[in-house]
Structures are given as C-alpha cells and as structure tokens.
Amino acid sequence: MATDRSLTTLLRALQSPSSEQDASRLLGSATVLLTLLSNPLNITLLTSQLLTAPAIWFRGNELLAESRILGVFNAASLEKILQEKTRQDPTAIQAGEGLSKEAWLKAVVQGADKKSPRWKHMLVIGGLLLGFESHDRSGLPKALRRTLNSAMIKATNLALQEVKDVGDSSRASISMALGYVFDVLDASAKSQIQHDLLLPLLVGTMLFSKLGLQWGYFLGMMDVDILQDANRKFGWSPNSPSYSQMQNMASGPVFASFGGLSRLVAFCISNVKDENLVYKTSEDLVAFARSICIQWHQNKLSEVDVTEEQVYLNEDSMRKSLPLLWQILKSTLFAVVIMETSLLGRVIRDGLKPPLQAPFVATMALHTLRNLSFVAFRHGQNALSQYNYAFPQELSSRQFRLAIKTLVRITAPPSLISETQPILPSTILEMVSSRVQDASSEHLLPASKHGAGHPEPVLSAKATLVLTLMDSLPFLSVADLQEWLSLTADSLNGIHDPMMVKECRQRFWEVLSNGEMDVARAQICVQWWNTKGGRESVLHGKQRIDDGPFMSGALGEISKL
Secondary structure, eight states, X not given: OHHHHHHHHHHHHHTSOOOHHHHHHHHHHHHHHHHHOOOHHHHHHHHHHHTTOTTTSOSSSXXXXXXXXXXXXXXXHHHHHHHHHHOSSTTSOOTTSOSOHHHHHHHHHHTSOTTSOHHHHHHHHHHHHHHHHGGGOOOSOHHXXXXXXXXXXXXXXXXXXXXXXXXXXXXXXXXXXXXXXXGGSOHHHHHTSOXXXXXXXXXXXXXXXXTTTGGGHHHHHHHTTEEEOTTSOEEEOTTSHHHHHHHHHHHSHHHHTHHHHHHHHXXXXXXXXXXXXXXXXXXXXXXXXXHHHHHHHTSGGGGSOGGGHHHHBOHHIIIIIHHHHHHHHHHHHHHHHHHHHHHHHHHHHHOOSSTTHHHHHHHHHHHHHHHTHHHHHHHOTTSOGGGSSOOGGGSOHHHHHHHHHHHHHHHSTTSHHHHHOTTHHHHHHHHHHHHHTTSOOSBOOOGGGGTOSSOOOOOBHHHHHHHHHHHHGGXXXXXXXXXXXXXXXXXXXXXXXHHHHHHHHHHHHXXXXXXXXXXXXXXXXXXHHHHSSHHHHHHHOOOOOOOOOOOTTOOOGGGOO
C-alpha cells in the first residue's frame, strides 16, 4: 500500500511544470518505484506518464530529459538484476521486489504507447537493453532478448518514418539512443534497420546540428575570447562563455556517444541500398571538413606552432582549456576517419554506378583528410591507428600480415573487384614494398602485448613487410607473379639480422613448395627458382657483375662455371 500511495503522489507531481532540480528528484523516485511496484498496470501507467509528463519534458537543456529517461530505465534494469542475484530462491518473489523480470519487462514496454511519439519509445527500450545486456551482463534469456531487439528496431524504423515532423532535439534523441545501444543489438536486428533513412539523420546530427559539431563554428566563436594578457601572452580563459559552451558540447549526450555513432554511420554506409547516399555522405564529410578548416585558420591559435606554445600561450590555457579543445578535435578526426574508411570500403567492395562516381569519392576522401590534417599534425601522424596505413608496430606481425593478405585475396581474380580494378593487388603490394627500405630493423612488441594466442617469432617492421609480400604471392595473377617473386627476393636481401633472414627464407620456401600455389603458378615458381636466378637471389643475395675492366668476350664472376 505504501508503494501505491507513493505512486499517486509521484503521478500528481509529474503533471505540474517543475525546475530542473525537481525533475531530477522526481525521476529518482520513479526509478525506485518502477522496481518495487507489484501491479503490472501501475508499472505501465508510470512508464506512460514518464514519457509525457510536463515536469520532465520542459524546454531548457537540450537532450537532458531524453538522456535522463534512458538512464531511468537503465538503472531500473540494473536493480532488477541485483534483486535476482541476491534472492536465495530465484523463483520466489520477495515482498517489496515487485514483479518477475519477464512480467516487469512486458509491463514497462506496454507503457510505450500511442500517447508518446515513437522516438521516446526508443529511450525506454534502449534503457532496458543497456541495463540487462551491456558490458556482457547477459541478463536476459535468448527469447526475451530477441523480443527486445525486435521491439527496438520496430520503434527505430517507425521513428525514422516520422522524422520529417520532428525537430533537431528529437532527431538527436534517435541518434543518441541508437549510438548507446548499437553494440548491444544482435546482427539480425542491425540488418533490419532502415539504413537509407538513418544515415543522413546520423550525419546531420553529428556534424551539422546545434547539438553536435555545428559545422565547426565553435572554433570561430572561441576566437573572440582568446585575449592577450599583461605578459603579452595569449590565453583562452576557462571562465569564458565559449569555453563553457564547448564544455557543454563535450559533455552532451551526442558527443558522449560519438564513438558508437561513428561506428553506426560506418555500418549504415556499408548497408544502404541507395548508392547516391554514399556519394552524398562523401559530400557532407568534405563540406564539414572544409568548414572546420576555415574556422580553424580564422582562429588566433592556428598561428601558434606546437613548438611555440610555451612562448605565446599562458599557463591557464595550456593546462586547463586547450586540452578540452584538442580532445574534441581528436575525437572528431577519429569519427571522420571511421566514416571515410567505410566509404572507401564500400567503393572497393561494390563499386558505384555510374563507375565515374568512385574516383570522386576517393578524391573527396583525400580533401576531407587534408582539411583535417591540422589535427593530425598537432598529435602526430601516428596518434590514431585508424589514421595510419596499418603500421606494423601498431599490430602484431601476424595481424598485419593477415590484414594485407586478405586485402590482396579479395581484390585478386576471380573477385568482381578484379574485373574493374585489375591492378589493385599489385598496387597494394607496391605500397607495402615501398616501405621496406625505410622500415625499422628494431624488434616489434612481443605478440603477447597484442593479445595473440600463440607465440610469434621476434621480427622487425622490415621483416614483417617482407613476410607480408611472401604471404600474398599465391593470390597474384599469373601475369604479375614472376615480377613480384623477384621484387620480394630483392626485399629479402635488405634484412641483415641472421635469425630474421632465416625465418624469411623458410617462409619463402614454404610459399613456393607447400601447395599454396596452384599448378600454373607453381610452374612459374619452378622456372623462376631454377632458371631465372631465384635460388641465387634468395640463398646468396643479389649478386652484381663487376663493372670491369674486362677484355672483350670475358665472363663475369657470376657466369663462371
């Protein structure tokens, strides 16, 4: 009876407009009551009221109510898990513990009714999924989890169909909820999302909306607050309006879920049916990068080189305010690179119709990265592994070799890509080969640091690149194989560590002789080894004929019997 009286009081309070502090207190009470009520109708009623109550949904801090509602059902789900774990008899419901998990979930979901828009339903179901399933909790039986996944996708698709009639806050709410819950959804559920509707909404929310990165205009607004102090040093005060605004942006729900949102964008790019959306997303990214680059160059900080910051910037800015700025820009670069990686992957995998669009997508990717290069230069080109060409020191030797071998395999005949891009496998190997000469001869990190299950031989970056060339040889076309056999042997001769040379020679011999080549390629390998100088090059290094002096008709050292 006490819970019923508390429910009546709470429902009455929810109908009156309130302050932000009162709303927070009411939601705390609602979280407790959701887990204690024993009448499913009351749980359904409370859920329905939380999605429409004037005390919660007032104008003010954007996305505050949305994130709080998500948090309420997340916290309530965690409490239900705790009740179940502390109960001695899992089948017996103790006094004050409300309903069983299955009955409770059903009652909550029924509260997401026609009185509230579909995007609010996503907050309820998303909160439940996060509470029961995030962080590998596996708090739901398979059937119940499948039901919640299905309900989330249904609410999402219906919300996307209504998106034209809602404002920026509601669009951002859809993005936020999916960004948080994306990693919890199973593969089947993800495939049922209406990607063609979701992709432009996500990109717009992240890059252009006032709740996201706002076209990068925050860089222009902060320039007004960068002032010179009495010591003739420039500073951006942590007490300035622009710093406060940037703090709010960085701590807001959209930016907080940027990692999940960028992966969700990449997933949508890979699955959209309308290929024009791939091209449109490329245009959006290059437009955003151009805008933020312009804003940066109009900012006083752009004139200060990283090596001169101690000279021209005051201590407060260096220690307090600037780290926030660079963290935002670094996260922005990371998100954009993930999206561009997916765009280029889609182009390579499927091509675009008309085919002329593919070069434009690649060109726009280069323009996008160029315009964001000021961020990469500030942190160093290798600050983000996504921004690097699969540097071997960023991975174990095995991981790097597998990645490149897979790229060559999926781009070589008889794949569809090879019909339109026949030189792509050789281009990939050329990129690897071009790095061998300048690659480090120092040992890479031990395999255990990368989490590998089996011990690997100690190798340098140079040896890893050479082994990568060897691993890829069986997938090259017959026409290209002989050239790459010789180029690979030449690369091997640049390694000087005896143990690594032995490892590479052994791997080369395995590739040539253990059946990795088909009949036609094996025949080329035999000829190359026996009559084209392959054996001498691999076993004795590349030998050079002395330039003389010789009498006419004399034999060089390598030609003597």
